[in-house]
Amino acid sequence: MYAIVEVAGTQLKAEVGRQYVVNRLRGNPGDPIKIDRVLLTVRDGQVSSTPAEVSATILEHLKGNKLIVFKKKRRKGYKVKRGHRQLLTKIQFNSVK
Numbered sequence: 001m002y003a004i005v006e007v008a009g010t011q012l013k014a015e016v017g018r019q020y021v022v023n024r025l026r027g028n029p030g031d032p033i034k035i036d037r038v039l040l041t042v043r044d045g046q047v048s049s050t051p052a053e054v055s056a057t058i059l060e061h062l063k064g065n066k067l068i069v070f071k072k073k074r075r076k077g078y079k080v081k082r083g084h085r086q087l088l089t090k091i092q093f094n095s096v097k
Contacts, residue, residue, distance in 0.1 A: 001041075001042065001043045001044070001096055002014060002015045002041075002042055002096060003038050003039075003040060003041045003042070003052050003054055003096050004038075004039045004040040004041075005035050005037055005038050005039065005054050006035075006037035006039060007020075007022050007025075007035060007037070007056075007091070008022040008023040008024075008025055008089075009023060010022055010023070011039065014035070014054050014056075014093045014096050015093060015096065016093055016094065016095060016096060017092065017093065018092070018093050019059065019090060019091065019092045019093075020090070020091055020093075021062075021088050021089070021090050021091075022088065022089055022091060023086070023087070023088065023089070024061065024087040024088060024089050025058060025089045025091070027058050028058065029058050029059060029060050029061065030057065030058065031057070031058050032055055032056070032057055032094070033055065033056045033057065033058060033091065034053070034054075034055055035054040035055065035056060038051060038052045038053075038054055041096075052096060052097060053095070053096075053097045054093065054095070054096050054097075055093075055094045055095050056091045056092060056093045056094060057091065057092050057094055058089060058090075058091055059090040059091060059092055060089075060090045061087070061088070061089050061090075062088050062089075062090060063085045063086065063087060063088065064085055064086035064087075064088050065085070066083050066084070066085050067083065067084045067085070068081065068082075068083055069081070069082045069083070069084065070082075
């Protein structure tokens with residue numbers, strides 16, 4: 001059994017024990033999360049859109065890889081170098097009912 005859920009603006013396939021890295025969520029590592037946005041549920045090959053209960057746990061908070069944004073205009077002496085690191089959260093699905 002699995003469900004398609006929406007977490008932090010992304011759609012994920014929620015299966016028990018599966019881990020994902022999503023945009024930063026509120027909460028501390030070890031805190032449980034109840035996911036309300038369940039879009040689809042599949043039980044024994046039967047697809048339904050009935051509401052289901054999906055819960056997950058926050059495993060850790062981390063940062064993504066650094067992205068470099070470099071702007072330059074030739075012959076003008078204009079150079080700007082900026083970096084960005086996305087704040088992320090690693091979650092694990094505990095139950096899909």
